Structures are given as structure tokens and as C-alpha cells.
Amino acid sequence: MISALHTLIYSDDAPATRAFFRDVLQWPFVSDEVPEGEPEWLIFQSGPSELGVHPTTGEGGFHAPKHHSISLLCDDLAATMDDLRSRGAEFTTEPVDRGFGIVVFMAVPGADDVMLYEPRHTVAHNLDS
Numbered sequence: 001m002i003s004a005l006h007t008l009i010y011s012d013d014a015p016a017t018r019a020f021f022r023d024v025l026q027w028p029f030v031s032d033e034v035p036e037g038e039p040e041w042l043i044f045q046s047g048p049s050e051l052g053v054h055p056t057t058g059e060g061g062f063h064a065p066k067h068h069s070i071s072l073l074c075d076d077l078a079a080t081m082d083d084l085r086s087r088g089a090e091f092t093t094e095p096v097d098r099g100f101g102i103v104v105f106m107a108v109p110g111a112d113d114v115m116l117y118e119p120r121h122t123v124a125h126n127l128d129s
Contacts, residue, residue: 004049005049005051007046007049007070009070009108009111009112010111011108011109011110011111012110012111013109013110014039014110015039015110016109016110017108017109017110017111018040018042019109020108020109021042021044022042022044023087023088024084024087024088024089025084025089026087027044027045027046027047028044028045029042029043029044029045030042030043030045031043047125048125048126049125050123050124050125069115070114070115071114071115071116071117072106072114072115072116072117073101073116073117073118073119073123073125074116074117074118075118076118077095077102077104077116077117077118078095080116080118081095081104081116084106089106089107090106090107091104091105091106091107092105092106092107092113093105098117099120100117100119100120100121101117101118101119101120101121102117102118102120103115103116103117104116104117
């Protein structure tokens, strides 16, 4: 039985990206023992998750190539942005209502921007297992 979803972010500056998730987002983490002088390898608890499947073409399609995407959800986008800004987060867009939710993109040091949004759709991350 599958027990969890493990996502990956590939970064040009892994220590800076890890510091962002540790210090700005303040996500809990574990770390295995590493030899002295090697960078700490953090695995973050990202909270509840859900997975959507979007078509690449046709009705409702985004006319985009096959790819994967990571988005973070919140209950109150404005309050979450204020809180994250107070810890150093930078946003690369203004909030926009995209129908499915109010969306903003957040800079992640060493990696691509991540979408943060307040969903307007029914969510699955809080279903009973």
C-alpha cells in the first residue's frame, strides 16, 4: 500500500533552497547523519497532499507539454503572503483570480518559482484515509 507522496525540487543551490523551506516556510524536517563537512540532507514534512491530473490538450486542456508541477495551498492567501513576507519570502507576481483559486508565485532560492494559492475548488487533502 502506498503510504505517502514524496515530491522533489531540483535546485542550483540546494542549501539555499533547503534553508528557505526550513526558515521561511518553517516546515518540520528530518535529517540523516552526514559525514562532517558535507551538507545536511533535509527531508521536509509538507503536510497533507493531493494530486490532480490536467489534460495537455482538448477541452479544458492547457495546451502545454507533459510535465509535473508543485503548488502550495492555503486558506487565506493575503494573510499567508503577509506572514511569509515577514520571514523573507518574495513573490514574483501579484495575486490573480484564475477561477480555480487566487494564485501568486513565490520565489524559491536556487529553484523555480512555486505557485501558492487559495483554492476555490473542492479539496481532497483533508479526506479521511
